[in-house]
Amino acid sequence: MEVVVKEDYQGMSRLAAKIIADVVREKPRAVLGLATGSTPLGTYKELILMHKEEGLDFSQVVTFNLDEYIGLPPEHDQSYHYFMNENFFKHINIPPGNVHIPNGMAEDLVGACEQYERDIKEAGGIDIQLLGIGANGHIAFNEPGSSLGSRTRVKALDEKTIEDNARFFEHMDDVPKFALTMGIGTIMDSRRIVLLANKANKAHAISITVEGPVTALVPATIVQLHPRATIIVDREAAVELERPYRDTPHDLSEAVAYIQRQKGKDS
Ligand code: GLP
16 A cells, blocks of 8 residues: 655645546546545546646546435435536536446435446446545445445445534435445455545544554555555645655656666676
C-alpha cells in the first residue's frame, strides 16, 4: 500500500485525477469504480478540465458507482444518481448506457444487487476504484462491522452516518436509513484502488486505516491487503500518522536510474 501526503486538497485531487486519466489513456475501455461525497469533487473537476482542455476521452469508458440511497429517485437532489450527473457525467462524453449506479428504487432490491455484481463481471471487472472514507472508517456504505468479504447488498446506515448526512435534508425523517452498496469483497476485486481523504475530521480514520490492524470495525483497513492501493491525503488528514510518507508516488524510473548509476561506478 502506498501512502502519499499532499500539501492540500488541490494537490490530492490533481494526483488522483492524473492516476485515473493515465488508466483511461492506456485503456480507452477502462472500467472505473466511482465514489460520491465531497472528497472526490475536486478529482472530478480536474478530470472534466482534462476532458475539455486535453481531449481526455470517455466515449468508451464504463463506470460503476459504489452506492446509492434506498428510496431516493434519481432526480432527487440528494441521490447519488443526481450527484454524479451534476458533478461529472454531464460534463464529459460518456455514453449514458455506460454508466452504472445501484438502483435504490428497485422493487427487487436483492435481485438488483445480484445483477450489479453480474454487470461488473461482464464489463471485465473494475480497473480502478476511487474511494472516499467516512469519519468512522466506512468505505462506500460498508459501515463498521461489515463483513470483509461482503458483496453488493442492502445495508442499514450507521447512526453516525445518518447524523453526518442530516445537514443535507430538511427533516431528520427524510434522511435515508438504508443504502445499496458494493461490498468490501466487491471493492477488493478491483485491480487498483485510490482512496482519498482530506481535512482533520478524517485524520483518525486515516491513521487506523494506514497504521492500525486490519479489522471489520474500520472497514477501510482492508485496503492494507490490496496489492495495488494508493492512499492520497492532504496534510490535515495526515496529522495522526506516525511514520513519514512521501508526497509523490513511487516511480520505477528512480530505481532504474539508481541501477544505471551503480553500473556506471563499476565500469
Ligand atoms: C458517504 C459515501 C462514501 C463517502 C463518505 C464520505 O458515506 N457513501 O462513499 O466516502 O460519504 O463523504 P465525504 O467525502 O463527503 O466526507
